[in-house]
Amino acid sequence: MKTGERFRRTWTLGYGGPSVDFVNTRWDRLKANPAESFVRAQDVLDWLRTRRLLGRRLHRRWAVRLHRSPRLGRQLLEHAVRLREALYGVFWSLAHREEPGAGHVRTVNRVLAMVRTHPRLTLRPGSHFTLTYRHDNNPLAELLGPIAVAAARLLSEEARQRLRRCFNPECGVIFFDRTKNKRRRWCHMKVCGSRIKMRRYRQRVRLGSRTTR
Secondary structure (H helix, E strand, C coil), rough: CHHHHHHHHHHHHCCCHHHHHHHCCEEECCCCCCCCCCHHHHHHHHHHHHHHCHHHHHHHHHHHHHHHHHHHHHHHHHHHHHHHHHHHHHHHHHHCCCCHHHHHHHHHHHHHCCCCCEEEEEEEECCCEEEEEEECCCHHCCCCCCCCHHHHHHHHHHHHHEEEECCCCCCEEECCCCCCCCCCCCHHHHHHHHHHHHHHHHHHHHHHHHHCC
């Protein structure tokens, strides 16, 4: 089993939006050996499909195209990881109430600059029209553009103040706090929440056994 496939389990966890989910595709960041789930360009495609950011047909189409062009696949993987790390740096700074690095912002802006869409009218039976926006035939724009746009919208709104980091000092996950009281502590209750609670329980048990000796 490839390294990326081992950590696809993290893809099913939601952290508050596409861009926040995207930055957490690298797991256990604060440990000595972080877990990388983007090992191949196909991993990026599969993550987009898992998060419903890429339709089935487009997923198949891009899979074929990347298979035919390894160079394009390497470019996609490189830019995806670069964008992810830049966004993580910005989100991490905001979660700690610090000023984000200008270099990280420039990286995000480079991807945003690639996002060019063309409005298109589609005529349907009964003289009904639908307006859609078609991306340039550029994998970096079509595949990574929506992530950069989602991040830009989040960062340009007051809601960015709800970005948090997990209270588990070994975790490093960034999440968007949607709770009313803005006091969410854990990246996910099934992961760090239950892990820390179990750790504290065991500590209490050990302390109790010592006091009864």
